[in-house]
Amino acid sequence: xxxxxxxxxxxxxxxxxxxxxxxxxxxxxxxxxxxxxxxxxxxxxxxxxxxxxxxxxxxxxxxxxxxxxxxxxxxxxxxxxxxxxxxxxxxxxxxxxxxxxxxxxxxxxxxxxxxxxxxxxxxxxxxxxxxxxxxxxxxxxxxxxxxxxxxxxxxxxxxxxxxxxxxxxxxxxxxxxxxxxxxxxxxxxxxxxxxxxxxxxxxxxxxxxxxxxxxxxxxxxxxxxxxxxxxxxx
Amino acid sequence: xxxxxxxxxxxxxxxxxxxxxxxxxxxxxxxxxxxxxxxxxxxxxxxxxxxxxxxxxxxxxxxxxxxxxxxxxxxxxxxxxxxxxxxxxxxxxxxxxxxxxxxxxxxxxxxxxxxxxxxxxxxxxxxxxxxxxxxxxxxxxxxxxxxxxxxxxxxxxxxxxxxxxxxxxxxxxxxxxxxxxxxxxxxxxxxxxxxxxxxxxxxxxxxxxxxxxxxxxxxxxx
Numbered sequence: 491x492x493x494x495x496x497x498x499x500x501x502x503x504x505x506x507x508x509x510x511x512x513x514x515x516x517x518x519x520x521x522x523x524x525x526x527x528x529x530x531x532x533x534x535x536x537x538x539x540x541x542x543x544x545x546x547x548x549x550x551x552x553x554x555x556x557x558x559x560x561x562x563x564x565x566x567x568x569x570x571x572x573x574x575x576x577x578x579x580x581x582x583x584x585x586x587x588x589x590x591x592x593x594x595x596x597x598x599x600x601x602x603x604x605x606x607x608x609x610x611x612x613x614x615x616x617x618x619x620x621x622x623x624x625x626x627x628x629x630x631x632x633x634x635x636x637x638x639x640x641x642x643x644x645x646x647x648x649x650x651x652x653x654x655x656x657x658x659x660x661x662x663x664x665x666x667x668x669x670x671x672x673x674x675x676x677x678x679x680x681x682x683x684x685x686x687x688x689x690x691x692x693x694x695x696x697x698x699x700x701x702x703x704x705x706x707x708x709x710x711x712x713x714x715x716x717x718x719x720x721x722x723x724x
Numbered sequence: 725x726x727x728x729x730x731x732x733x734x735x736x737x738x739x740x741x742x743x744x745x746x747x748x749x750x751x752x753x754x755x756x757x758x759x760x761x762x763x764x765x766x767x768x769x770x771x772x773x774x775x776x777x778x779x780x781x782x783x784x785x786x787x788x789x790x791x792x793x794x795x796x797x798x799x800x801x802x803x804x805x806x807x808x809x810x811x812x813x814x815x816x817x818x819x820x821x822x823x824x825x826x827x828x829x830x831x832x833x834x835x836x837x838x839x840x841x842x843x844x845x846x847x848x849x850x851x852x853x854x855x856x857x858x859x860x861x862x863x864x865x866x867x868x869x870x871x872x873x874x875x876x877x878x879x880x881x882x883x884x885x886x887x888x889x890x891x892x893x894x895x896x897x898x899x900x901x902x903x904x905x906x907x908x909x910x911x912x913x914x915x916x917x918x919x920x921x922x923x924x925x926x927x928x929x930x931x932x933x934x935x936x937x938x939x940x941x942x943x944x945x946x
Contacts, residue, residue: 545746549750552754555754555761556753556757556760558757559756559757559760559761562764563760563764564765564768566768566769567830656859659834660864699835700832703823703833703834704833705823705827711819711820713786713789715790
């Protein structure tokens, strides 16, 4: 039916119109594709921006959480020693037994003054004594967490004794003379001992802080009252 | 192939390693912070008031136990014997708990500071008696504790009405001193169990003061 292949209409005017329409359609297609591309580009750019924002917020949040985990951390209690005595120079530690022996038995102690071992069923009531005390009673007090501070009366002055009195705690501590010691002053707790020459030695206070009512004694928390008052209790 | 397709094709082919590393670092950082937060333990972070209270109240309680046992052993008064039993067993148990706090905190039972130094500057400083210059005896007296002479008198008179009256006097004074220390730690302390224990102590000791006062009236103490 169609005699010319350029159009479906035999009418040339109509054919031109048709051609124009095809051109226009191509142009319209091109425009549409461009618009789509631009829209996609815009979308991708917007998407990129959103991801940058999300990423930055996430980084800030994590950094803030880490900073807060330090800033708001509880301050835990700190103490360097804690029963080992390692920090106090000159402290000797031992492993002694805890058996009871009858009152009157003479115990041969590996340390002098005693720093733990066999002892009488009665403990020496804590306090300040002006006369020497038996190791067998005082050892039981140390088993309860007391610290025993001794001085050799032949090697210290009255002033030294007054100094020792002033640093002796009013509970769970015994101060007494002890004759023929190998140092002027000796301080002992269960399984620990320190010998010093000088009543002003700062290690005495450190020893009290470290060993007074220490949790490593055989009977922590037991009393140092209500038993035996030795001679010369002030 | 359009330009947009041409842009996308190579991106699809390679893995976004920088993004993966970035996300992993973020997750690791978040986990690190979360781990630190979950390890926070307020019960293990005592402040100076918690620590001072755990130490000083043990010294204080130990004397109450000693006085109550003297009274328990000798008194002829059935009511006071029960009160003494209650004080001795109750305060000894509380002492054990306070001892345990310090063990848990890995702190020694004795501090390098004097008694009650942690209460200095509060309105509960026993009327300003807490100063760095005060001796241990003065501080113990400020805490309402009995002197050696008073304890000796208690031992000598125990079992008589006079002894009962002395016991009630000394114990009321002792408890009153404790209430000040308790008020101070309730104001300054931080560990929840310390505050809870302090509150319970305040109730108990106030109630015991009332019981001791009514015993004084019944016995006709001067």
